Amino acid sequence: MATEDKAEGGLVFHPLDQFIVKPLFGDGPVQWYTPTNVTLWMGIALLAIVGVFVLGSRGRAVIPTRLQSIGELIYGFIYKMVEDVTGKDGVKYFPYIMTLFLFILFANYLALIPMSYSPTSMIAVTAVLGFGVFICVTILGFVKNGASFLGLFWMSDAPAILRPIIAVIEVISYFVRPVSHSIRLAGNIMAGHAVLKVFAGFAALTLVSPVAIFGIVAIYGLEVLVAGIQAYVFTILTCVYLKDALHPAH
Amino acid sequence: MATETHDAAGVCVDAGGSALGMPQLCADWMPNQIFWLIVTLVAIYFVMSRIALPRIGAVLAERSGTITNDIAAAEELKNKASEAEAAYEKALVDARAEAAKIVAEAKAEIQAELDVELQKADAEISAKTAESEAAIAEIRDGAVKSVTTVAKDTAKELVAAMGGTADAKTITAAVNARMKG
Numbered sequence: 001m002a003t004e005d006k007a008e009g010g011l012v013f014h015p016l017d018q019f020i021v022k023p024l025f026g027d028g029p030v031q032w033y034t035p036t037n038v039t040l041w042m043g044i045a046l047l048a049i050v051g052v053f054v055l056g057s058r059g060r061a062v063i064p065t066r067l068q069s070i071g072e073l074i075y076g077f078i079y080k081m082v083e084d085v086t087g088k089d090g091v092k093y094f095p096y097i098m099t100l101f102l103f104i105l106f107a108n109y110l111a112l113i114p115m116s117y118s119p120t121s122m123i124a125v126t127a128v129l130g131f132g133v134f135i136c137v138t139i140l141g142f143v144k145n146g147a148s149f150l151g152l153f154w155m156s157d158a159p160a161i162l163r164p165i166i167a168v169i170e171v172i173s174y175f176v177r178p179v180s181h182s183i184r185l186a187g188n189i190m191a192g193h194a195v196l197k198v199f200a201g202f203a204a205l206t207l208v209s210p211v212a213i214f215g216i217v218a219i220y221g222l223e224v225l226v227a228g229i230q231a232y233v234f235t236i237l238t239c240v241y242l243k244d245a246l247h248p249a250h
Numbered sequence: 251m252a253t254e255t256h257d258a259a260g261v262c263v264d265a266g267g268s269a270l271g272m273p274q275l276c277a278d279w280m281p282n283q284i285f286w287l288i289v290t291l292v293a294i295y296f297v298m299s300r301i302a303l304p305r306i307g308a309v310l311a312e313r314s315g316t317i318t319n320d321i322a323a324a325e326e327l328k329n330k331a332s333e334a335e336a337a338y339e340k341a342l343v344d345a346r347a348e349a350a351k352i353v354a355e356a357k358a359e360i361q362a363e364l365d366v367e368l369q370k371a372d373a374e375i376s377a378k379t380a381e382s383e384a385a386i387a388e389i390r391d392g393a394v395k396s397v398t399t400v401a402k403d404t405a406k407e408l409v410a411a412m413g414g415t416a417d418a419k420t421i422t423a424a425v426n427a428r429m430k431g
Contacts, residue, residue: 019273020263021282032281039282042290049294053302060305062313068306075306095299103294122273124280125287190274 015197019121019190038125041117045106053102074102078235085239090246096136097242100129101235108189108227112220120230121190123182130182133238141245152248181237188230192223394429401425 024035052074056067064072078101082094104120111118119125141149153170155163196219202212262276263269273279402418402425409416 014268016269016273017267020267020269021273021276021279030279030282032285034282036279036282036286039286042286046290046293046297050297053306054297057302057305057309060309060312062309062316064309068309071302072306072310075303076310095295095303098298098303099291099295102298103291119283119287122283123275124283128284128287186274 013198013201015194015201018117018193018197037117038119038122041110042107042119045103045110045119048106048110049102074105081236082239085236086243086246090239090242093242097235097238100133100238101231104129104185104234105228105231108231109224111189111193112223112227118189118193121186121193123186126182126186127178129185129234130178133181133241134178137238137241137245140242141248144246145248149245149248152244177241181234185230185234188226192219192226195219196223398425398429401429 021030021036021038023030024037024040028034030036052067053071056065056071059065059068061068075098078098079091079094082090082097086093107118107120110116111120141152145151153167153174155166155170158166196216199212199215199219203209203216205212262271262273262278402421405421405425406416406418409421
């Protein structure tokens with residue numbers, strides 16, 4: 001975080017410093033296996049998920065406790081989404097989609113704790129998520145449908161002259177999917193946190209500090225919405241891509 | 251901020267600890283994030299698919315089963331209640347019919363007794379009437395006879411007193427003729 005800036009004084013913005021990856025122990029270089037602040041906050045997300053879904057449902061109560069009803073609510077929400085979007089044969093992929101949703105949701109909300117770290121703001125993280133979905137869905141499409149998966153790009157109900165052009169556009173849009181899928185999430189989270197930091201920087205000026213603090217509150221409220229919505233958007237787009245792989249016919 | 255050069259260690263921070271460019275684009279940090287992301291996702295997946303999701307699915311199924319059973323039980327109880335109500339209604343109707351029957355029987359019995367008594371009384375009355383009529387007729391006959399006798403005697407005495415003689419047959423015939431008139 002920007003604690004190092006105190007020495008410099010004045011109006012100094014380092015809105016991106018909050019995304020620096022640091023080793024948890026010592027000051028050495030960041031190797032691929034080094035436990036870093038990314039590791040810490042992903043681990044906290046994992047523990048929170050275990051807390052809600054494993055400890056919360058420990059009682060297996062027919063009349064649920066509060067924590068258990070939160071778990072059941074999320075379960076029902078994602079289960080219904082998967083079933084509605086992909087159909088009955090998509091339900092067997094429900095655990096994978098649930099994993100993605102929970103990771104993004106918990107990482108997004110934990111990142112709103114002051115001084116925390118937001119793994120979902122990192123392109124590398126969201127790119128792995130987005131391209132992971134893209135590659136899995138493409139392989140699944142070819143395994144399930146064989147070559148007829150390519151029918152996804154061939155609009156049979158379009159005029160014959162337009163079909164090749166549409167096919168080119170469809171192919172391009174298909175390959176842009178993982179990029180937009182991952183940049184959307186990282187961009188939203190990163191922008192929100194950077195804007196919060198900028199407002200926090202302005203709060204150092206006495207003259208504008210009331211406005212800046214009001215701005216922080218307002219942007220924070222917006223970020224609370226964005227955190228949930230981006231997790232939802234990522235998940236429902238995953239469901240839509242999965243539906244395309246299972247039923248490529250338009 | 252956007253410097254092209256990285257420091258000697260290849261780490262994307264400057265000497266002051268600030269980020270050089272976007273930390274998101276620092277290639278040196280990416281393997282670390284990707285590695286830990288995969289570890290986290292695999293851990294979440296195993297926890298969810300092995301423990302949490304089957305458990306919550308079972309709880310939800312059990313709950314919907316319980317609710318269905320409870321609704322069925324309530325339906326059954328409702329049916330029982332309406333059955334009991336129907337039985338009660340039927341018993342009430344039967345009791346009413348029974349009561350009506352008993353009332354009718356009693357009425358008929360009383361009527362029959364009454365008829366018998368009335369007949370008896372009627373018979374007695376007519377017997378008494380006949381008896382009385384007979385007595386009256388007898389009395390009347392007796393009176394007529396007495397009157398006739400008295401009239402004959404009187405007539406005989408009168409005839410005798412007037413100095414005439416008349417036989418009994420003539421006097422009787424005359425008296426009878428008078429009395430008839």
